[in-house]
Amino acid sequence: MDLELDCQCDCCDYLTLSKKGDSQLCPVCFWEDDPACSFTKADARSEANHGLTLREARESFCRIGASCDDMLAHVLPPHARTHFRRVSRAE
Ligand SMILES: [Zn+2]
Structure with a gap:
């Protein structure tokens, strides 16, 4: 599957996004x-993310695999994330 998401x-x-700054919803974490x-x-x-900060969302993703508890029901299960590339960044 070639998603051309870079x-x-x-x-x-x-x-997971085809474009930045375009209010796209990430299918992996729902940020x-x-x-x-x-x-x-x-x-x-972030108003778009119900007042969450990115720092809080990143901590949630590390902990539960979603940007916040409410999104946990919507995110991709870990095995489905393999469709996407991941590039880790130093904090
Ligand atoms: Zn994400």
């Missing part, structure tokens, strides 16, 4: 891409 989700670090809360603004509250 933009990285700020929350889970998977390459909504928000230009106001990019990787370099991890403590800004």
